Amino acid sequence: MTPVSGGYAVDVPTINVSERARGEHATIWSTFRAFAVTLRRLFTSLFKGDIPTINYPEESRPYSERFRGTHILTVRDDGSLKCVACYMCATICPAECIYIEAGEHPNPEIEKFPTRFDIDMMRCIYCGFCVDACPEEAIIMSREHHQSVYERSETIYGIEKLMARPGIDAKGPGYRPNRPMAEAKIFKKQEQQTCPFPSHIEERHPAVLYESMIRRRG
Amino acid sequence: MPKVTINGQVYEAAKGKTIIQVADDIGVQIPRYCYHPDIGIEGSCRMCLVEVKSAPKLLPACATPVTENMDVRTDTQRVHEAVRYAMEFLLLHHPIDCPVCDQSGECWLQDYYMAHAGHDSRYPLGQKTRRRKAFNLGPLVKLDQERCILCTRCVRFTRHVTKTNEIQVFNRAHNSEIGIFEDRPLNNPYSGNVVDVCPVGALTSADFRFKARVWFLKGTDSVCAGCSTGCNLRIDHTARAAGGGIPGYTATDGKIYRTVGRRNVEVNKSWLCDEGRLSFHTLERWPRLRQASVRGKQQPVSALLPVIHANFESVRSDHGDDAVAALASATNTNEGLFLMKKYFKGRLDFRLGREVEQYQQQQDELLRRYDKHPNTHGALDLGLAGGLGGLRRLRDLAEKKEVRGMWISFHPQLVGEDAPEIIEDLKRLIEALEWSVVCTTHDFGWAHEADFLLPMAAWAEEKGTYTNYAGRVQIANRAVMPAGDAEPLHVLMAELLNLSGVEVPTDPAAIFEWIASEVPGYGGLDYDAIGPSGAAVAPVPEEVLR
The missing domain is CATH 3.40.50.740 (Rossmann fold)
Known part of the structure; x- marks a missing residue:
């Protein structure tokens, strides 16, 4: 391909803007043409039922299976958290929005589990690195993205909210390593009436969360 | 003073020193697990094998004293292969539970695997030998036998340094494992040091257990203030040491998570007593005076x-x-x-x-x-x-x-x-x-x-x-x-x-x-x-x- 004049490798048509504007000059005819378009649309939606508008938020568009919404902590078959508190997600997190405290699991084969797992959803950039870093398929993302709360502190999700909150079932899982979940599953209220380890979830304050974020900047 | 050639460079070494000591003095890296300068020589891990010109076989650098005109090479293909195979054997039954292991981030298995091995395990994960995990040797130390590579540093520490002999190797061959006698827990006043000397995650501190991952921590060299001995230690802590940020919100004053012995031959060698090791908790015993x-x-x-x-x-x-x-x-x-x-x-x-x-x-x-x-x-x-x-x-x-x-x-x-x-x-x-x-x-x-x-x-x-x-x-x-x-x-x-x-x-x-x-x-x-x-x-x- 040889460069033509003007430096472009391909032949690019040049548009004379003023000429085009003269052609589209608003006349009485173009006004009626525009009304005709509107009327045609009105009748097709009235009689053919072809309505492109979605009544959000009652309806919403289908989201991709790989949509990266608020996180989900998955569980084992017995309903306990899959997470082993390895801090891989907190380490990779570029927004430094994950705060974990680990405890001793009664089963020495599992050894470690999070007594606290907080994600500051306002700080999170939904990059999905935590999902990639997780060695256990313990954290996945959902297709949920609504963040309407009354207080800023409510946007810090703890274990309870991350593993079982209303809306996960309706929207379904988003970005995750295995399309059909291989090692873990999403917690369902019907199967398990009580949430495991609820007593560990205490009052959270943003300042405490930020302690973990400052660590690496010291 | 024998003249020793290490990797083509000639050095004068003190008589009676071993190759690994000379290499440490001049800054040549030789991988090792069982050798520790303050515990003594065992020669069991086979990681420090080096090539010596006059010797037909590779020699363990930790146990071979230097002699006149010794020509040592640590960088030949034979040495690399020997270390690689030693690593493969050491990792044969390793459970690879790095995500939950407190040692990861400062684990010598991880470091040497990345530096010298990098192989895929030929042993399927499901068939590896399972051993006891996470049980208390004493108030300060937890043992995980699966992660142990039997370097016996801890055994030799209790034998030569504290002379209390709590930790021993039990059974033989493939069944050998580190343990204690049932009625004698590891509770001597220096027990925390076995955690420091353990190069892998077999012995971990019960005090520091699951508190933080080590890569979040920052080390500051300091001196123990627990008694007049003044043992050298490293304080591992979080957060910035000097101001900045929004007070009470993004700024934190930092928190000490643990202290680790720092080697100083003149004062404490590599050791700390348990009281001194845990002395930083005293600062949290009462509320601080803030104003x-x-x-x-x-x-x-x-x-x-x-x-x-x-x-x-x-x-x-x-x-x-x-x-x-x-x-x-x-x-x-x-x-x-x-x-x-x-x-x-x-x-x-x-x-x-x-x-x-x-x-x-x-x-x-x-x-x-x-x-x-x-x-x-x-x-x-x-x-x-x-x-x-x-x-x-x-x-x-x-x-x-x-x-x-x-x-x-x-x-x-x-x-x-x-x-x-x-x-x-x-x-x-x-x-x-x-x-x-x-x-x-x-x-x-x-x-x-x-x-x-x-x-x-x-x-x-x-x-x-x-x-x-x-x-x-x-x-x-x-x-x-x-x-x-x-x-x-x-x-x-x-x-x-x-x-x-x-x-x-x-x-x-x-x-x-x-x-x-x-x-x-x-x-x-x-x-x-x-x-x-x-x-x-x-x-x-x-x-x-x-």
């Missing part, structure tokens, strides 16, 4: 210091210079004590009890000493044991109204409890005084009896030097920020001295320069030249001791 106050009313420190200075001046002018005195703490740095001596014109003492008799007495054969203050030697060097005669005598002087105004700085013992009679004496002293300033680290009830209460930075929150029992000046660095408004003692004293018209720097290095120019024995010492392992001062003359 200065005058008779219960909170005030900023900067506004209080001129008032305190004016009070001391008025006592001096009304009742003579002798009516003002000070009680120092032997847990403060040389810099703080020196400026304190300057401000109080030598009328101060630091003796609470029997420090001076005890500071060189050993509590056991290894490290611990009876005097639980890190800087008794330094205080003696600075001449703080003068005519005032300690706390008991000061109390008598105050009760006789010979001393009317006093500055009392108090730092609690990091190891053990302060004797109750000391606290009782302090209480009586404050009661007897006309007015008093108590400068302390924690919110002690008795301190509120004083007229002025000043928060003081505790150990690990200030920078300065301690002089240990043997007269070795060592630098204790600041790891975390002081709590609240607390300031290091040398900063408070520098400000008081500035108020009295003496220009004083607040930088510990500059203050130390001043100390070096005035205090006998410290002449010629330079703060920057002290370095990580400290520098010795001349011995204290006998008359100063008395």
Whole structure:
């Protein structure tokens, strides 16, 4: 391909803007043409039922299976958290929005589990690195993205909210390593009436969360 | 002095040294698990194999003494392969539970795998031998037999260093495993060191267990303030050590997570006692004193210091210079004590009890000493044991109204409890005084009896030097920020001295320069030249001791 004049490798048509504007000059005819378009649309939606508008938020568009919404902590078959508190997600997190405290699991084969797992959803950039870093398929993302709360502190999700909150079932899982979940599953209220380890979830304050974020900047 | 060639470079090595010791001295890296400079030679891990020209087979560098004209190579293909195969055997039954292992991030298996092995395991994960996980060897140590590579460092530590022999290798061949006898837990006063010497995640600290991942922590070299031995240690802590951020929101003062022994052959080799290792928890035992106050009313420190200075001046002018005195703490740095001596014109003492008799007495054969203050030697060097005669005598002087105004700085013992009679004496002293300033680290009830209460930075929150029992000046660095408004003692004293018209720097290095120019024995010492392992001062003359 040889460069033509003007430096472009391909032949690019040049548009004379003023000429085009003269052609589209608003006349009485173009006004009626525009009304005709509107009327045609009105009748097709009235009689053919072809309505492109979605009544959000009652309806919403289908989201991709790989949509990266608020996180989900998955569980084992017995309903306990899959997470082993390895801090891989907190380490990779570029927004430094994950705060974990680990405890001793009664089963020495599992050894470690999070007594606290907080994600500051306002700080999170939904990059999905935590999902990639997780060695256990313990954290996945959902297709949920609504963040309407009354207080800023409510946007810090703890274990309870991350593993079982209303809306996960309706929207379904988003970005995750295995399309059909291989090692873990999403917690369902019907199967398990009580949430495991609820007593560990205490009052959270943003300042405490930020302690973990400052660590690496010291 | 045999001449040794290592990787083509000729070095002169001391006779009797092994190849690995010579390589360590000159900075050639030889991988090793079982060899530890302070425990002795075992030769079981086969990681340090090197090629020696005259020898037909590879030789273990840790167990081969250097000889004249030895030609050693650590970088040949044969050596690389030997190390790679050794790693493959060591990792054969490794459970690869790095995500839950506290050692990961500082694990030698991880490091050497990345550096020397990088192979795929030929042993399927499901068929690996399972062993006991996460059981307590003692109050401070947890053992995971699956992760153990049987380097026997811990066994040799209890055999050669503490001579208590709690940890042993049980069974033979593939069944051999590290363990303890059922009725003899690992509870000697130095048990925490086996965690430090374990190169893998087999022995982990029960105190630090699951508290943090090590890559979030920052290490600051410091000195233990638990007793007069002054063991070298590294403080692992979070957060920035110097200000910034939004207070209470994005700024944190930092938190100490653990302390690890730092090698200093002159003082503690690589060891720490358990009390000293856990002494940083003492700082959390009571609530910290965060704000200065005058008779219960909170005030900023900067506004209080001129008032305190004016009070001391008025006592001096009304009742003579002798009516003002000070009680120092032997847990403060040389810099703080020196400026304190300057401000109080030598009328101060630091003796609470029997420090001076005890500071060189050993509590056991290894490290611990009876005097639980890190800087008794330094205080003696600075001449703080003068005519005032300690706390008991000061109390008598105050009760006789010979001393009317006093500055009392108090730092609690990091190891053990302060004797109750000391606290009782302090209480009586404050009661007897006309007015008093108590400068302390924690919110002690008795301190509120004083007229002025000043928060003081505790150990690990200030920078300065301690002089240990043997007269070795060592630098204790600041790891975390002081709590609240607390300031290091040398900063408070520098400000008081500035108020009295003496220009004083607040930088510990500059203050130390001043100390070096005035205090006998410290002449010629330079703060920057002290370095990580400290520098010795001349011995204290006998008359100063008395």
